[in-house]
Amino acid sequence: MFVVSAPSGAGKSSLCRELIDSLPNLRQSISFATRNKREGEQDGVDYHFIRPEAFQSMIEQQQLAEWAEVHGNLYGTSLNTLTDAADAGIDLLLDIDCQGAAQLINNHQQGVFVFILPPDYAELEKRLRERGTDSEDVIQRRMKNAAQEISQAHWYDYLVVNDNFESARESLVAIITAERCRGRRTMHLLEKFNAKGEI
Amino acid sequence: MFVVSAPSGAGKSSLCRELIDSLPNLRQSISFATRNKREGEQDGVDYHFIRPEAFQSMIEQQQLAEWAEVHGNLYGTSLNTLTDAADAGIDLLLDIDCQGAAQLINNHQQGVFVFILPPDYAELEKRLRERGTDSEDVIQRRMKNAAQEISQAHWYDYLVVNDNFESARESLVAIITAERCRGRRTMHLLEKFNAKGEI
Numbered sequence: 066m067f068v069v070s071a072p073s074g075a076g077k078s079s080l081c082r083e084l085i086d087s088l089p090n091l092r093q094s095i096s097f098a099t100r101n102k103r104e105g106e107q108d109g110v111d112y113h114f115i116r117p118e119a120f121q122s123m124i125e126q127q128q129l130a131e132w133a134e135v136h137g138n139l140y141g142t143s144l145n146t147l148t149d150a151a152d153a154g155i156d157l158l159l160d161i162d163c164q165g166a167a168q169l170i171n172n173h174q175q176g177v178f179v180f181i182l183p184p185d186y187a188e189l190e191k192r193l194r195e196r197g198t199d200s201e202d203v204i205q206r207r208m209k210n211a212a213q214e215i216s217q218a219h220w221y222d223y224l225v226v227n228d229n230f231e232s233a234r235e236s237l238v239a240i241i242t243a244e245r246c247r248g249r250r251t252m253h254l255l256e257k258f259n260a261k262g263e264i
Numbered sequence: 265m266f267v268v269s270a271p272s273g274a275g276k277s278s279l280c281r282e283l284i285d286s287l288p289n290l291r292q293s294i295s296f297a298t299r300n301k302r303e304g305e306q307d308g309v310d311y312h313f314i315r316p317e318a319f320q321s322m323i324e325q326q327q328l329a330e331w332a333e334v335h336g337n338l339y340g341t342s343l344n345t346l347t348d349a350a351d352a353g354i355d356l357l358l359d360i361d362c363q364g365a366a367q368l369i370n371n372h373q374q375g376v377f378v379f380i381l382p383p384d385y386a387e388l389e390k391r392l393r394e395r396g397t398d399s400e401d402v403i404q405r406r407m408k409n410a411a412q413e414i415s416q417a418h419w420y421d422y423l424v425v426n427d428n429f430e431s432a433r434e435s436l437v438a439i440i441t442a443e444r445c446r447g448r449r450t451m452h453l454l455e456k457f458n459a460k461g462e463i
Contacts, residue, residue: 180447185456215457223442224450236445242438243422246378251423257384258414 066147066174067091067241068159068166070218071181072211074193076227080181081160083234088241094146094157097123100138112140131161131168141165147174156241163217170220177244179237180221184228186211265346265373266290266440267358267365269417270380271410273392275426279380280359282433287440293345293356296322299337311339330360330367340364346373355440362416369419376443378436379420383427385410 071077085093098112099120108114115123120139123129132141142159150157159165159176166178183189189211193204218224223240227233244250270276284292297311298319307313314322319338322328331340341358349356358364358375365377382388388410392403417423422439426432443449 182453182457212457215454218454218457219447219451221447223445224447224453225445226453236441239438239441240445242435243442246422246424246435246439248418248420248423252418254381254423254425255414255417258381258411258417 066094066150066157066159066169066176067244068161068169068176068178069181069237070161070163070166070179070214070221071227072183072189072214073207074189074196074211075181075183076192076230076233077160077181079230080227080234080237081158084158084237084241087234088238090154091156091158091241092150094142094150094159096140096142096161097129097132098138098140100140130172130174131165133162133164133168135162156245163214166221167217177223177240178221179223179225179240180218181233182215182218182224182226183211184226188228265349265356265358265368265375266443267360267368267375267377268380268436269360269362269365269378269413269420270426271382271388271413272406273388273395273410274380274382275391275429275432276359276380278429279426279433279436280357283357283436283440286433287437289353290355290357290440291349293341293349293358295339295341295360296328296331297337297339299339329371329373330364332361332363332367334361355444362413365420366416376422376439377420378422378424378439379414379417380432381414381417381423381425382410383425387427 069077069081081093085091095109096112097115097120099115099117102108102114117139120141123141123143124132128143128145129141130144130147132139142161142165147157169176183192186208190204190208193199193207199207225233225236268276268280280292284290294308295311296314296319298314298316301307301313316338319340322340322342323331327342327344328340329343329346331338341360341364346356368375382391385407389403389407392398392406398406424432424435
């Protein structure tokens with residue numbers, strides 16, 4: 066499980082899309098969400114859209130690995146999503162905020178935690194303005210949220226600065242490739258040698 | 265510091281050469297050795313060739329981060345080599361056996377430990393024979409050493425199978441690239457944000 070967090074405007078969504086497209090055996094985790102479906106969004110593709118009562122019932126029945134309330138809407142990752150992927154031998158990419166990531170750690174979920182940083186605050190603000198989708202109020206709120214998210218970056222396993230899309234993409238691919246070679250994930254490779262190693 | 269170990273014939277030397285050639289800021293660590301210089305070898309390039317008495321004196325003065333005796337000759341890495349590289353901000357690639365790697369860990373040297381595995385014993389033996397440089401005795405000794413080295417692979421941070429040179433090279437590049445993004449090595453990136461994060 067690869068968990069990617071970043072402040073809004075750091076380029077997380079585009080980077081995650083690139084990873085899913087370019088790496089084998091990696092799939093985007095689909096969250097549950099209570100907000101209304103937006104134009105162009107598909108249920109079961111962008112999110113599993115459910116009603117707030119259904120979400121509450123998932124919380125009560127402890128079916129969620131993490132969840133958070135953002136601007137009055139609930140978002141969460143179900144435990145089933147994680148176990149289904151694990152059973153299928155597929156790595157999941159979770160695009161979630163620090164709140165959710167911290168819950169995964171507190172719930173003892175094994176994963177690799179990556180934080181994507183913008184080059185600096187000035188560049189982040191510039192990128193948010195260039196999108197041209199947000200009002201001044203929203204930009205200011207996003208900048209405040211960014212400072213709060215970045216204040217949590219220190220406990221992530223990896224930090225990747227997105228000053229250049231291509232080099233950030235390469236770093237993320239490297240992290241996933243390298244983590245797949247981790248000793249604790251590749252111990253099974255030694256089995257055939259240990260049998261012989263006793264001669 | 266990246267420490268790479270592998271049984272003879274696993275392709276370690278060619279892979280290490282490729283890494284040094286293709287990655288910036290990575291340099292091969294040059295060991296001290298008491299054996300005679302072979303045809304084509306250069307002092308200070310392949311090894312620092314020194315007399316056994318000088319090596320003994322380095323051991324006594326605790327100037328070595330690791331050392332080992334192999335077939336009657338002494339080989340070792342000086343602490344100066346490690347500190348000079350650290351001071352210069354350069355990553356070192358150490359091509360050493362499990363004995364040496366274990367000493368580095370016991371001496372609390374921070375590093376990333378990578379073990380390169382052959383696909384299996386049959387392929388390893390085939391590669392050793394195809395080199396055509398070793399007698400049957402030497403091949404049998406190398407196979408026995410291989411089993412001993414591989415029995416230590418379980419405590420390495422990463423395992424890379426060299427079944428295909430190009431994909432093994434990619435995995436090693438990924439490991440080095442990823443480790444350079446590790447939170448504990450990139451914490452300084454957060455400084456400029458934390459200052460602002462307090463507003």
